[in-house]
Amino acid sequence: MLFAALLLCSSTVCRAAQHRIVSLAPNATEILFALGLKDSIVAVDRYSDYPEEARKLDKVGTFVYPDIEKIILMRPDYLLVGASIDHGMAGYLKARGVEIIKVSPGSVDELCKDILMLGNIFKKVDQAAGIVNDIKDRVSKIARRTEKSKPKVFVQLFNDPLITGSAFIGDVVERAGGENIAWDVKSDAGLFSYEALIDRDPDIIIEVGFLGSSGVLESINAMKKVRVYNDLNPDILLRPGPRTIDAIEELNRIFYDKD
Secondary structure, eight states: OHHHHHHHHHHTHHHHTSOOEEEOOHHHHHHHHHTTOGGGEEEEOTTOOOSGGGGGSEEOBOSSSBOHHHHHHTOOSEEEESSOOOHHHHHHHHHTTOEEEEOOOSSHHHHHHHHHHHHHHTTOHHHHHHHHHHHHHHHHHHHHHOOSSOOEEEEEEEETTEEEOOHHHHHHHHHTTOEETTTTOOSSSEEOOHHHHHHHOOSEEEEOSSOSSOOOOTTSHHHHTTOEEOOSOHHHHHSOSTTHHHHHHHHHHHHHHOO
């Protein structure tokens, strides 16, 4: 009888608890939940607040200021991060058996690859394929709505200094049917000059992030046409995860459904 109970544990409950995951990236947290791994997540960073269940998990600081001692106490098998971490910190964690996985896609295609990668690592292959297929199907439908004459778009994260989005956000804009005027910004969040903004003269400005007043020049075409938007949920645009497709669809509506 005892042997049967132990065998049942090893084949069901114990298998479900084989992974202990800490996430220091909100986008990675969202992917894990979408894959059905909520029972394997033992802690997250302070900014992981979606879905609602993520708010209830133990917090281990932020990516910039992680609580390493608390992370170790959580006994994770895996630590998910959104960027490369300090070499010394990485060595310290790896020496204690923690595998570090970076989830920082630079495009929608790379996001799909990261989702499939995590699905493979955590034995959620079917779930990952379902998420990726949904993203690709919806992107294909949006592509059919895109007009040949694309609006020029600028995503503004901050106005003093002027900061625009990453290469990933630029790809999201392109997928939504817009022309990203900050195509030459390759960093996660890059400085952009007001001179370049005037010269490239966007038709649409999407304001997200940490803005005081808009700081947009009246001479810009987007201002003349009153096409400056600041009501998009910043998380679906700034976090490369399953909700990225929602951002693409919403941007497509902004680009083509409004005068």
